[in-house]
Amino acid sequence: MRSFLGRQALVLLGCTLAGALSGYALQGLSLGLAGLLGWQLWHFQHLVRWLAKNSSEKDDVPEGKGLWGDIFDELYRLQKRNLDEHDRLRGIIARIQDSTSALKDGVVLLDEDGALEWWNQAASRLLGLRYPQDRGQPITHLLRRPDFVRYFDRCRYQEPLEVPAPTNSDQYLQISITLFGKGDRLMLVQDVTRLHNLEKMRQDFVANASHELRTPLTVISGYLETLGDHLDQLPRPWVRPVQQMGKQAKRMENLIADLLTLSRLETSQIEYAAEPVDMDHLLRQILHDAEALGTDKGQTITLEAEPGLCLHGREQELHSALSNLVMNAVKYTPDEGQIQIRWRRQGEGAVFEVQDNGIGIDPIHIPRLTERFYRADPSRTSESGGTGLGLAIVKHVLLRHEATLQIESQLGKGSLFRAKFPASLLVSLEQEA
Template sequence: MSRLSLRFVTLGVATPVVALFGLAALAGLYRGADAALALIFVGFLGASIMLARNLRLLVAWARQPVGTPAPQGEGLWGQVFAELGGRIQRECEVKERLSAELGRFQQAAMAMPDGVIYLGEDDLIEWMNPMAEQHFDLDRRNDLRAPLQNLVRQPEFVAYLRSRHPAEPLVMHPARRRDRSLQIEVVPLAAGRRMVLSRDVSQLERLENMRRDFVANVSHELRTPLTVVGGFLETLIDGLDDFSREDVVHFLTLASEQSTRMQRLIEELLTLSALETGAPGVGEAPVDVSELVDEVFRETELLSAGRHEIRLALDGGGELLGSRKELHSAFSNLASNAVRYTPAGGHIEIGWRAGAGGGEYWVRDDGIGIDLVHIPRLTERFYRVDRSRSRETGGTGLGLAIVKHIVTRHQGELKIESQPGAGSRFAILFPASRLKSG
């Protein structure tokens, strides 16, 4: 019982006793000592009965669930009960607020994309969220109150957990999911408790690997033509008078071709960068598909220079909602690839058809074809089936990556069918919502 409660109980007993002695003194003056003693006895008896009854009320109330209304006491006991009831009510309200805050915190922790584990003494698991269960392959129903190091036994993790003040987060691969990378951090809490935070950084690690590969590929792709150009120029500078005019023209022509290749690579890198970063594209407008496909067909004929038999197949026209510049880039990329990878004398078909289900642009050839194992990776930057052949044909390894992004921006789908030695068919499918019949 608090000091305030004891003060009220004392006051509730002392006040009637003081009044009783006052009455006894008056009785002694007028009626004698016997009357005074009788009055004192009766008063003490009445006060004792009232005190016992109120104490029983207090004990019975204390045994009730928290929040039970305070009893109605007699005299000052009523004020005592009211004060005690008010204090308990205020403490219950504080407790409810704290419980609600804790509930909201736990809900937030349960929904976090990172794993959270609370460790008590001896690193026993007190609580964990679902993401931590996934990261560490744990089960909240069975693993609570178990030592974390007994459940996650990877040596690097156990050593990191035993280090009471780790300087840097730990990056590890879970034993059962080697393709996943976790970043682990231990945060000290009060009373010897700790919190283990885990974050899946697999995608970040893949992006970092892609960035390194990208830098290496770009450096490699630029180094080759730069070496050729530099070598020809150095040769001509050192011995211009030793070469005939035909040799000089040959060297400069080769240097120009390599310079053009570098320029094309840089332009495609800028285009791909804009597409991958989600930069706003050129304003969309209705594009006359027949006119666009016919333009790509004529450009393909010029690129082939008579080495292939090229056929145009148009089945319906209409208008396609999109960026003409981007669509031209995608269509011409597929057509130029067919020219590069189809031997002289081969056949190439460029076509378009429109129907109720949407539109389809395709390029078919009977060239060298692609093995099925390579098809899923064809749209990766710098991925080549045959690297040496790609350099011979002047490919940059970025064309299909650009096509993939353009198709995605136009809510389309890129389909690739190929067979080694039998040729390939690349098709772009556009939804009906982007097609307006002519």
């Protein structure tokens, strides 16, 4: 830069001296400035033409002297590096596209507006997408199922969605969506027809077996109740066996009832009540039942319910799920323990909480508590008389009401069960009025 400026200064000085010898020093300086400006503009024009051509050939690089020569050389090196990096990235993209095209699972890229940008061959086969006709089309215009539209617009993609394939009603797809970038979405589509059919077979088997067992068990329980009413007439060695059989028959009846409830929740369509559920009234019923169950334990059970906060849903299902949480707290909280029931707004939604100071649960068991028949302590089975399906039923009821279950607990320090409901299901009595 110093040499460049020095040369420019020498040119101007020479022009000025030449003009001074002729008596026109100012004109000489002006001519020198004009010449230097023209020279710079000439190099600048060559630079613009070269950049417009976007050529990577060495022979096409403009020639220049001094500072302009350095600029041309440096720009060429930068352009060469950019072109090499561009080729490398194009190669990576090509390899990614080739590899995803070989996948059996569909891969779809969506922009922030939900419009199709790119998809592989498996997505075309599973979703019936056509290239290039469908490119740029919103995915909700092509997959018009209401459950998919709700799932897509809600933007809560923690759990995948299972839907029938648009091209084949006997085929079932599992759709998972991941957000990335500035609102863009990556959608993964898997064919889960085989798993769906196996699950359906399992559900049908459980439902049919429970129905078939219900009738003979009812007959057995009836005779056992009759014998239980006349224990004084039975031989003494038969008294205890009859009592034990009656107790176990009752447990089997509860198990079958829970299996049928769970089967109905899994297989029936979600239907919300036309009228809101009066949560204050519902929770007071549950509180009354809990106090009756814990009468002999001297427990303190309190209820804090926000007045007028109602919930759209199935009252029977909500009663079953929320009562299950409260009754579990009563069963596993020792004598003179404390249980708090709360229903209130939280953020845009609402939350139902049951907190106790009972025996608690080891955190290692919490992720599996809602599995069928899973027990943190198998020894509690005979003590509590439970079926091991209560929290599984709670989970399915909450899923049908777009709610989530959170569990916090420590051994010896009690437990907190929290059900969080979305704002879309909330309604106040004032609004209804």
